[in-house]
Amino acid sequence: MQNPKQRYRLRAPGSGREAIAEASPGGVYVDRESGEEMTAISAILPLAPSESALIRTPENLRACNRCDQLIGLDVSDCPYCGLRQEPADSK
Ligand SMILES: [Zn+2]
Secondary structure: OOOOOOEEEEEOOOOOOEEEEEOOOOOEEEOOOOOOEEEEEEEEOOOOOOOOOOOOOOOOEEEOOOOOOEEEOOOOEOOOOOOEOOOOOOO
16 A cells, blocks of 8 residues: 555634645544644545555645645645645636
8 A cells, every 4th residue: 555544625614724634534633723623524536545646646636836745726825834825726
């Protein structure tokens, strides 16, 4: 298994902030910035375990320019390194 941990989209119910992190279904996680509880709302492809985890890049993800982690297109700040992300629809 190259990708034993599943990534989930996490959402903070109060602020609506979202992040992507390795998580477990039903787990509760805390937004590192606001301290708000975040709950996993959906799994992020590729599903683990997956042999194609390293080559598949879902269209709704992009790589952070600084840390190269895959993050959601609608995430304003990288959940891994905090880098401010450019708007996804900027051309
Ligand atoms: Zn980053």
